[in-house]
Amino acid sequence: MKRLVLMVFVSIASGCAVRAYQGDVRSSSEVAIVHYDFRYYGFITRRVNVVSVDGEELSRFGRFKLELLPGIHTLAVRYRQYNFGFVRESKTPCWITFSARAGREYYINSETVKDRVVVWLEDKETGERTTCFSKQPGETAFSHCRTNHFG
Numbered sequence: 001m002k003r004l005v006l007m008v009f010v011s012i013a014s015g016c017a018v019r020a021y022q023g024d025v026r027s028s029s030e031v032a033i034v035h036y037d038f039r040y041y042g043f044i045t046r047r048v049n050v051v052s053v054d055g056e057e058l059s060r061f062g063r064f065k066l067e068l069l070p071g072i073h074t075l076a077v078r079y080r081q082y083n084f085g086f087v088r089e090s091k092t093p094c095w096i097t098f099s100a101r102a103g104r105e106y107y108i109n110s111e112t113v114k115d116r117v118v119v120w121l122e123d124k125e126t127g128e129r130t131t132c133f134s135k136q137p138g139e140t141a142f143s144h145c146r147t148n149h150f151g
Helices: 002-013
Strands: 017-019 032-035 037-041 044-053 065-068 071-083 086-089 094-100 105-113 116-123 129-131
Touching (some): 044 065, 065 071, 094 116, 094 129
Parallel strands (some): 017 065, 032 105
Antiparallel strands (some): 037 044, 071 086, 071 094, 105 116
16 A cells, blocks of 8 residues: 555656657757646545647547647646536547747646636736637637637
């Protein structure tokens, strides 16, 4: 039992990163790191995570961060909250397009405002925020995640 707990702790402490690039593992100074929004409040758990990068679905879920090469990327983001046995989740993803910089860390954040969930990406170094939109880039009528597309 102690070994299992230690393995879980080591997995969490190591960051459980998903690489959104091919080839050899790169150092943290060569990639941008996006941390998912994961919160645990006893019987309530909220998770906001990336489901695709630049239109390519991620093959591994359940991780806590994502490594990207520098450049402009579009992240599809989904929301799920477990609240005393009830599941509330986004019906469709929202999209964040941003310029990832090598060596930088970014955090996906969220908050509930009345019955809506607002999602954004925040640059740890500068505090700059990029809003999550409910329409894919290239579609018309962009609207913020504040539109209630969560069920």
